[in-house]
Structure formats: C-alpha cells, structure tokens
Amino acid sequence: MSESNPTAMAHGLQSCEGCGLLSRPAPGAHEGRCPRCDEKIEFRKPASLERTLAYLIAASACYIPANLLPVMKTTTSGGSESDTILQGVVLLWSPTGWPLSLIVLFASIMIPSAKILALFYLVFTIKRGSMENNQQRVRLYRMVEIIGRWSMVDVFVDTFTVALIQLQPLMSVAPGPGLLFFAAVVVLTMLAVESFDPRLIWDSAGAKEMKREVQHA
Amino acid sequence: MQIQNQHADCNRPLADASIVACQDCDLLQRIPEVPAGASVRCPRCDKELWRHKPDSHNRTLALTLAALVLYIIANAVPMLGLHAVGREAFTTVIGGAEQLWRDGDQLVAVLVLFAAVLSPGLQIAFLLLITIGCQRERPPFWVGLFLRNLNFTRTWSMIEVMLLGVLVSLTKIAEYASIIMGEAFFALFALVILLAAIQSSFDPREVWQRIEWAEEEARRSDATKQMGEVTP
Numbered sequence: 001m002s003e004s005n006p007t008a009m010a011h012g013l014q015s016c017e018g019c020g021l022l023s024r025p026a027p028g029a030h031e032g033r034c035p036r037c038d039e040k041i042e043f044r045k046p047a048s049l050e051r052t053l054a055y056l057i058a059a060s061a062c063y064i065p066a067n068l069l070p071v072m073k074t075t076t077s078g079g080s081e082s083d084t085i086l087q088g089v090v091l092l093w094s095p096t097g098w099p100l101s102l103i104v105l106f107a108s109i110m111i112p113s114a115k116i117l118a119l120f121y122l123v124f125t126i127k128r129g130s131m132e133n134n135q136q137r138v139r140l141y142r143m144v145e146i147i148g149r150w151s152m153v154d155v156f157v158d159t160f161t162v163a164l165i166q167l168q169p170l171m172s173v174a175p176g177p178g179l180l181f182f183a184a185v186v187v188l189t190m191l192a193v194e195s196f197d198p199r200l201i202w203d204s205a206g207a208k209e210m211k212r213e214v215q216h217a
Numbered sequence: 218m219q220i221q222n223q224h225a226d227c228n229r230p231l232a233d234a235s236i237v238a239c240q241d242c243d244l245l246q247r248i249p250e251v252p253a254g255a256s257v258r259c260p261r262c263d264k265e266l267w268r269h270k271p272d273s274h275n276r277t278l279a280l281t282l283a284a285l286v287l288y289i290i291a292n293a294v295p296m297l298g299l300h301a302v303g304r305e306a307f308t309t310v311i312g313g314a315e316q317l318w319r320d321g322d323q324l325v326a327v328l329v330l331f332a333a334v335l336s337p338g339l340q341i342a343f344l345l346l347i348t349i350g351c352q353r354e355r356p357p358f359w360v361g362l363f364l365r366n367l368n369f370t371r372t373w374s375m376i377e378v379m380l381l382g383v384l385v386s387l388t389k390i391a392e393y394a395s396i397i398m399g400e401a402f403f404a405l406f407a408l409v410i411l412l413a414a415i416q417s418s419f420d421p422r423e424v425w426q427r428i429e430w431a432e433e434e435a436r437r438s439d440a441t442k443q444m445g446e447v448t449p
Contacts, residue, residue: 005261006245008238013245014228015238018365019425022237022245023228032228037361038431041228092389100385107381138241138262152332152375156313156382157389159329162320163313164299164306164390171393175322183325190372199243202261 007202014041048197049123055192056119062184063112069178071158076171084178085109085154108154108182111147115189118144119196129204141198148193151186155179227432234426239264273420278348280415284341287408292334296401297383301394309401310334310379336374337408343367344415347424356428364424371416377409 008015008022014032015022018039025032025041032041045051070082083091085108092101118140125137158179165173235248242262251257253271258264270276291310298307308316310333317326343363350360380402387396 007243008245009243011245013231013238015240015243017240019361020237020240020422021230021234021425023230025228026226029226031226033226033431035227035230035432036425036428036430037365038358039365092385097388100388103381104385134242135262138264142241149372149375150378150381152378153382153385155325155329156333156375156379157385159313159317159325160297160308160383161386161389163308163316164297164386165393166306166316167301167304170302174320175317175325179322179325183328187328194372198241198262202242202244 005202007199009043009199009203014043016041017045044199044203045195045197048195048200049126051195052119052192053123055188055195056116056123059112059116059185059188059192062181062188063116066112066178066181066185067109069181070176071154071178071182072161073174073176074165074171075174077169082176085182088154088157104154104157107150111151112185112189115144115148115151115193119189119192122196122201126200126204131204134201137201138198141193141196141201145193148186148190151189152183155183155186237266239266267422268420270418270420270423273418273423274348274351276418277344277415280411280418281341281344281348284408284411284415285345287404287411288338288341291401291404291408294401294404295399296405297387297399298397299390299394300397305397307397307399309399310405332373332375333379336370337376337412340367340370340374340412343370344419351424351427354427356424358429358431360424361428361431364421364428367421374412376405376412380405380409 013022013024016034016037016039019034019037021034021036023032023035023041030042033039034041067085070084071088072083074081074083085104089101089105089109092098092104094101122137122141158175162173162175165171233247236245237248238245239259239262241264242259244259244261246259246266248257248267251267251269253269256268257266259266293309295307295309295312298305311330314326314330314333317323317329343366346363347356347360347367350356350363383402390396
C-alpha cells in the first residue's frame, strides 16, 4: 500500500459525503451506511465518470441550439425581431454598456463552453490513468464548480426583460426557443459537476504506485 | 424516518474522530486544533478541510433571522418597474417566472423559480431549523437531515447571479424606458451579503461533533477498540 500518501480507500475506510465522518464498512462490503448521519456511503461516487460523461454529451447537444436559436423575440408596432445570445451581447455593446456586455459574453458563451471542455478533459485524463498535474486538475475542477453557476445570468436577463417589457401593443418581448436549450446547458453542466468525483484524479496515482510496489516485492 | 435496530449495513466509526479523509483527494489526515479564524488545508490538494469559526452558533442564528426577514420582503414587494409612454409596469421575482410560464416557457419558469425563490428559501429555512435544533447540548438527529442537504440548496440558490442578470436587463431596458428600482432589489442585495456572512460564520463541523447519531450504540462502543488501525 502507498504509505507516503495513505488514502481512506486504501485503508478500507469510507468518508461520508454528508457529514465527513470516517468509518469502516462491514468486511467485504462496498456500500455502507454512515453511523452518524445515516447517509448511504460508498468508496467513490457510483458510476461517476459514466454519469458525468452522459450529462456532458447531453449538454454539448443542447449547446448548439442554445447558441443558434433566438432567446428573445421583440415585437414592436414596426414588426418583430429575434435575438440570439450573441446578438444580445452585440446589442448591449455601447459606450456605457460594454462592461455588462463583456460579462454576458463571458457568462453565457465562454463559461459554458470552457466548462464542457474542462470536464471532458478531466474525464479523459482519468480514463487514461494520467498521474500528472493532479493539483492543477483538481484546481480546474474547483474553478468549474465555482464559476459554473454564473452562466445562469442570461436566463435571468431574459426572464426580467420579458417580465417588464409588456407594453402591448407598442412593444412586447417574449422568450424564444433558444432559452430552454440554454437553460438546459447550464443545468446539465451543473449536474455533470456534481456527479464528478475529484478523488478519482488521485486514484490512478495510487494504483500505479501499488503496482510498482508489487513488482518490487 | 430513522430506521432503528438495523445494524447490518451500518459502518463502524473510528475511535479517533479527528482523523478524516480529504473530500477532494481521499488523503487520510488528522485535523488539528487551530486558533479562531485559521483554516486547515489538505497538504496534497489544498482543499480547505476546516475553518475555525468563533461563536458560530450565535452569529449564524442572528444572521439567519435577519436573512429570513429580508427574504420575506424581497419576495413580497416589487423588484423593478419601468415607466414609458405614460404607463407603469412592475414585477416581483415570482412575477418574472410567472410571465415566462404564460409565454409558454414553463420549464425555464420553474428553473427560475427554483433558483431564485425556492432554493434560497429552503437554504434559510434549513439554517434556521439547524440553529434552533443546536440550542440543545446534543442536537437531535433530524438536524443532520437538514445539515446534509444544506449544500444542495446552496448550490442551486442563485440570488447573486439573478441580481447581475437584473442589472444587465435594466441596462437594455433603459434605452426604451425609465427605470424604477423596487424595494425588493435592495432587500435582495442585502440578502446576498447576509448569505455570504452566514457562509463565513457557520461551522458545520462543530454541529456534526455534537449531534445525536443515527446509531448511538456505534458511537459509544467505538471508544476503546480500533485505535492504531490508522496512523497517518
């Protein structure tokens, strides 16, 4: 066993995700119950990579219509006009509005795509059994976890624009079909983050170390 | 809710409760006592394992009560309005979701309601129940039920994101109409600050250490044996 970096799993111990208590499952058992908070515990989140990957694929599929379809439809007496997310960013660009325009560009376009790419990268490196850059990879995961929620910003922008601009028959705004897909991207990537188990990043290092020790013995 | 006398699949705790595994890298380590305000970090992955927050219970209770008041105000009065061509229109937070629902985007309306109203409400309610339960020397088992679900409500409660969204939509609308800020906007702004303050004063570890266990026998019988199993 790798004594330099002893992990709970290597010692047959499970740490509860709910309350953090460390406990020992019944001999041979992989699933147990936390004696303190009664939560079901396993060594690692069950089927973590598969579930993360499934959410990621679904999110990538929604990402395309989310960016191509209009999220808002503005009807004025002169006719109607549809805006996609990117067009919304462009419309917001003005001498006073450019900082907000940049924020929306970041939150709605860069963050969701960066999040999907980052999680694909994490799943891929774990599947490959990579042992490099563990610290950077776990930091990347935490960053995705913290920043991810901010991509909801565009959903709220559209919600309150729609709610306020109801000045029929002069001008009214309605949500477009892209909004649902965009909201789906945000929710699906958040679910992907939640089903990902960062402990897997370190597991392959432990496994290789163990193999090396077995060969030495 | 609690299933009694089911020891078959129940794990045995370690004798030394200060030994934990890092939630992000599973490294076994001992959490030392540190002075108030200091934090304990995992030496391998730099995850914050514990921060010693002084006077956690009283501060959290006070802040949560204040947050409850602001939450009620924020959802009862208009958040924004506009004034154009001799007409005025107002909307509350819930009103925003309502209009989406009427326009046929029910799923997104539910999401907005969930992230902007329901989750923050649950977050405050859970915190209140936890702090009230913790008035007792040994908090009852149900406190843990709320405590272990608190993270979920925190992940999905997005008031700060909503406020940014509101600012952006106001900038857009300002081209066509003059804007009226409602009381709820300021209440929400204060609520975001309060929720952050709660976050930095609430110490879940302190509650877990005092709480009544699901398996009280496991807690008592663990004390003597098993020591020396793990020595990180």
